[in-house]
Amino acid sequence: MKPNVEEQSFNSRAVTVPEGTTHKLFPTPVTLFELGEPEMNKELAAFFADNPRFHSRDQAEQSDVTTLMEYANEVPALNRLENLFLACLTNYCREIGWQGDFDLAMQMFPNVAPKGHYVPSHNHVSHISAVYYVQTQPSDKPLLVSDESVRDYWRPDEGALILHDPRFNASLQGGWQYHAKVFPRPGVMLFFPSFLWHEVTPHQAEEPRLSVAANFTLAYRNIPAYERHQLFSC
Numbered sequence: 001m002k003p004n005v006e007e008q009s010f011n012s013r014a015v016t017v018p019e020g021t022t023h024k025l026f027p028t029p030v031t032l033f034e035l036g037e038p039e040m041n042k043e044l045a046a047f048f049a050d051n052p053r054f055h056s057r058d059q060a061e062q063s064d065v066t067t068l069m070e071y072a073n074e075v076p077a078l079n080r081l082e083n084l085f086l087a088c089l090t091n092y093c094r095e096i097g098w099q100g101d102f103d104l105a106m107q108m109f110p111n112v113a114p115k116g117h118y119v120p121s122h123n124h125v126s127h128i129s130a131v132y133y134v135q136t137q138p139s140d141k142p143l144l145v146s147d148e149s150v151r152d153y154w155r156p157d158e159g160a161l162i163l164h165d166p167r168f169n170a171s172l173q174g175g176w177q178y179h180a181k182v183f184p185r186p187g188v189m190l191f192f193p194s195f196l197w198h199e200v201t202p203h204q205a206e207e208p209r210l211s212v213a214a215n216f217t218l219a220y221r222n223i224p225a226y227e228r229h230q231l232f233s234c
């Protein structure tokens with residue numbers, strides 16, 4: 001006859017071991033800046049409302065094919081927003097330990113999300129990414145929630161930016177699971193590593209959710225002598 005579970009239990013009290021030392025390696029730095037900027041937000045919201053580009057059926061598919069700085073001459077708020085991105089990038093790089101002189105490639109692209117719109121799970125092709133919120137639905141949730149159980153992961157929260165555990169194939173069920181949710185407010189800027197998978201759940205507000213995303217690719221200027229740099233086509 002098969003023994004019951006109690007009889008099969010291992011006797012772990014037979015040996016003693018010293019306390020282990022746990023190192024929490026490879027953290028994922030996510031930085032929130034609460035900038036406010038009501039005047040800039042007003043100008044940017046008017047720009048999004050007036051430009052027909054942001055009302056076309058394929059505006060979401062086309063959102064990152066150009067940079068918003070194309071409109072900087074007619075929309076001065078975009079210059080201010082670029083400067084805010086760069087100032088926060090300096091702060092973020094200091095936080096994560098990137099120091100030195102770089103060639104910086106930067107793109108700013110719009111996210112215009114009408115009622116019901118969602119963004120599927122994805123990450124970005126760059127080193128560091130950021131998003132700035134211009135207009136969002138009011139929320140009574142905290143700005144960032146990072147202590148939910150896995151059960152809360154499945155709750156269909158409206159207008160949430162979900163940040164996924166970036167560890168490769170970290171299971172949602174196996175005890176390693178972590179996720180965080182951002183419930184954005186206008187004037188908030190969020191920085192995160194571009195490898196971090198994220199998605200945006202639908203919102204039901206009548207006004208569109210407006211945000212501007214930015215991607216940053218940094219190349220050290222002091223190229224080591226052993227590296228040959230050349231143009232390459234394939």
Ligand SMILES: [Fe+2]
Binds near residue numbers: 213
């Ligand atoms: Fe994204």
